[in-house]
């Protein structure tokens with residue numbers, strides 16, 4: 001990309017240039033002065049706690065050849081370089097990302113859904129890695145800043161891009177879909193995350209389906225057949241080509257054997273991550289390869305995925321004790337999936353250590369109660385609940401027969417767990433990340449292994 005191309009990319013967002021632009025080659029577009037290299041363009045974004053405009057001097061000192069700003073900034077060195085003054089710097093960032101994306105002809109796979117986005121992204125990236133060079137969303141760069149960042153770090157050497165798209169409100173996925181223009185759009189499911197803000201499950205379904213509504217009409221939708229609400233809403237919004245996957249049916253139907261093997265169309269695939277929910281996530285990955293005409297036989301030896309901490313993580317301790325660490329986050333659907341995984345993990349007793357699912361708004365009490373009811377239905381052997389706020393207490397209201405204990409602090413919970421855990425136990429830990437149940441996992445691992 002050359003510097004003088006930028007005004008055309010920015011179209012109506014451009015206000016004026018502080019001086020004419022040269023034809024210099026741009027190294028990269030950057031929003032963070034800590035990572036500025038020579039010949040970069042620095043875009044000054046504004047957030048609640050930061051304003052990139054205060055770092056202009058620094059960006060220039062480190063070698064930026066141009067800055068995109070929403071007002072002309074006068075610092076000592078700013079006369080040396082061109083300032084591109086725009087109405088909105090975030091929109092400028094998104095416009096440039098979209099321009100770059102439009103230059104590429106590789107498959108761009110966009111993923112949204114209430115749960116399982118990161119896991120599905122990692123599974124797809126691992127699978128596509130067998131066939132070519134994959135670029136994927138790093139860390140949590142899945143929003144209006146992260147998606148442009150991901151697109152702008154795509155190079156012409158990549159064969160595939162796998163992009164996670166997250167939302168908190170209506171319209172956000174639509175914007176991300178317009179920027180990334182996926183050639184394949186995947187929706188993992190429709191759950192209850194953000195129900196407080198969106199109002200109803202139907203509204204959540206519609207918000208996820210913005211991905212389809214805004215992607216190019218010749219793109220392919222890949223949808224979870226087993227999620228009825230998703231299928232119904234998508235059918236209203238998307239008339240283009242669709243591939244469905246599921247354990248209960250769909251164009252690509254899988255059969256889960258021993259929680260470890262996924263059988264599809266007579267081929268056995270080793271499942272990289274355990275559980276029914278991960279079987280569904282893997283089916284989405286298989287659907288992608290099918291759409292791209294890639295040979296499934298290359299996958300029968302299995303692929304490995306390395307998930308970020310607290311997701312589908314298992315620790316085998318002494319005395320055949322296994323901890324299932326799902327402390328990264330929690331909502332109703334992932335709680336249910338994790339309880340099911342616990343129950344499906346062969347062992348002597350199945351215990352669940354649970355905490356609050358945050359950000360559920362008015363529905364909170366009822367959804368916590370549903371978690372208790374699910375534990376009851378599955379016949380979990382014991383529930384240990386960290387009541388860091390009153391919401392978690394509601395879990396106990398869904399329970400009649402399971403032995404249930406509540407704890408006011410992490411320390412009380414840890415102390416009790418070290419007393420009750422026995423050889424052969426399987427213990428699930430799950431709550432929203434901010435509950436800090438990962439500390440309990442760490443402590444229990446240490447204490448049990450010292451015993």
Ligand code: ATP
Pocket residue numbers: 113114115116117118119120166188189277278280281310311312326328329333334335337338
């Ligand atoms: P976030 O909104 O935080 O980005 P995400 O959609 O990326 O979440 P993941 O990080 O992949 O979701 O998974 C979070 C948790 O949800 C996992 O630890 C697992 O317990 C559960 N999970 C993953 N996939 C599914 C699924 N398909 N259905 C239900 N639960 C799932």
Ligand code: MG
Pocket residue numbers: 117118119142164
């Ligand atoms: Mg995620």
